Amino acid sequence: MKKIKNFEDVVCPFCGTLCDDLKIILEDNKIIEVDNACAIGTAKFFSSNVSEHRYTKPMMRNNGKLEEVTWDEALNKAAELLANAKRPLSYGWSSTECDAQRKAVELMEICGGVLDNTASVCHGPSLLAIQDVGCPTSTLGEYKNRADLVLFWGSNPVHAHPRHMSRYSDFIRGYFRVDGHLDRTIIVVDPRTTHTAQMADMHIRLNPGEDYELFNAIRALCRGVELDVKEVAGVPIKQIKELVEILKSCKFGVLFFGLGLTMTKGKHRNVDAGISLIRELNEHTKFNLTPMRGHYNVSGANIVFTWSTGYPYSIDFSKDYPRYNPGEFSAVDILKTNDFDVTLIVASDPASNFPKDAVINMLKKPLISVEPHKTPTSEMADIVLPPAIAGIECEGTAYRMDKVPIRMRKVKNAPEDCMADYEIIEKLIEKVKELKGE
Ligand code: SF4
Structure with missing residues (x-):
């Protein structure tokens, strides 16, 4: 007889919204139904079922082909590569839980x-x-209950965080926002007419890469400075003035910003200007901001790395103490400058999205991939160590985009004898220590 199991209040380990209200139905360790999740969250749960896309055993490259090996063989070889390396690079870590980090x-x-x-x-x-100017922020629950003005800048939650608006920022009813969507004003600042922009009450269509100029024009108008120009960043002054009035007159506003702000010209200076605007708006009303984090536990990676080393990412241990320098110790820069000899990629697929020259260099040297599914990175790796999927096949803690830690559940067993990411890394540590005589 088939064994059916129901799970409630399951956390979705896909995006930084970390929805915690999913229902999962399992039949003989196979997920057959996922309720409440969006399409991408649902796909992640179904992808855990054993299929041709899933690794169930460790693999090692032999004569150019990946072949199944035992865990001991794969772990011994990976540990040997890491122990003998002068400067290994490890990258990824945002789609796994905090113990592994x-x-x-x-x-x-x-x-x-x-x-x-x-x-x-x-x-x-x-x-x-x-790090430069601080961050006036709050939790998604607070925004749900209080925010009457929501400003999405360079982010498109309809596609990147599909349940964000229905759970926290727009349609949801809150303690002080009893009519949900009708009690909020949604403004989108984006050069493109995204699906989020189409749903907004106001769409500010600025020129690409001119966020910094627009933030500072808003700041100037907020302070009562008259601008002697007809437009800034392609936005008419009349519309910017209208925006300023809306921002100043709300009861509780929140700025959610995405990669459209952080990865365009200006980068951290854009965010700096955004934070400065929020600080100034707090002289007129209550305003906060929260970055729209993508990977479900990238916040956790930053937090865990910071409480262990003092730094959130791009950390170098070559001098036996942690050093921090994004732009020098970032994975793309290390790969481009060829300043590494082995790569350990965990829960990530840089071959799909890193610059071509970085990927070419990565593939010239030994590559170890800890990855449950076949990806361009894992398929070109020398060793593949297949883990249990965190938040589905093993428990773990993840930090939501607002830095609230959430305990993820286990709903099914991992295939074969796949171990959790942290167990794999723990075994590598033991073996590396042994090889190094520590
Ligand atoms: S919005 Fe994000 S966390 Fe929520 S169900 Fe969709 S992918 Fe999962």
Whole structure:
């Protein structure tokens, strides 16, 4: 007889919204139904079922082809590569749980390597700006209950965080926003007419790459300075003045910003200007900001790396103590300058999205991939260590985009004898220590 199991209040380990109200139905360790999740969250749960896309056993390259090996063989070889490396690079870590991230710091410290997470190609500039000028922020629950003005700048939650608006920022009813959507004004600042922009009450269509100019024009008008121009960043002064009045007169506003702000010209200076605007708006009303974090635990990676080393990403251990320098110790820069000899990629697929010359260099040297699914990176790796998927096949803690830690559940068993990411890294640490005589 088939065994059916129901799980409620399951956390979705896909995006930084970390929805915690999913219902999962399991039939003989196979997920057959996912309720409440969006399309991308649902796809992640179904992708955990064993299929041709899933690794169930460790693999090692032999005569150009990946072949199944035992865990001992794969772990011994990976440990040998890491122990003998002068400067290993480890990258990824944002789509796994906090214990694995903690172990990552230990492993790279022992190896004298470079440790980076995906923040270096997404919200790294936000972290730099926050280190410079601080960050007036709050929780998604607070925004749900209080925010009557929501400003999305360079982010498109309809596609990147599909349940954000229905759970926290627009349609949801809150304690002081009893009519949900009708009680809020939504403004989108984006050069493109995205689906989020189409749903907004106001769309400010600025020129690409001119966010910094627009922020500072808003700041000037907020202070009562008259601008002697007809438009800034392609936006007519009349519309900017209208925006300023809306911003100043709301009861509780929030700025959510995405990669459209952090990865365009100006980078951390854009975020710096955004934070300065929020600080100034707090002289007129209550206003906060929160970065729209993509990977479900990239916030956790920044937090865990910071409480272990003092720094959130791009950390170098080659001098036996942690050094921090984004732009020098970021994974893309290390790969481009060829300043590494082995790569350990965990829960990430840089071959799909890093610059071509960085990927070419990565593939010239030994590559270890800890990855449950076939990806361009894992398929070109020399060793593949397949883990249990965190938040589906093992428990763990992840930090939501507003830095609230949430405990993720296990709903099914991992295939074969796949171990959790942290167990794999723990075993590598033991073996590397043994090889190094520590
Ligand atoms: S919005 Fe994000 S966390 Fe929520 S169900 Fe969709 S992918 Fe998962």
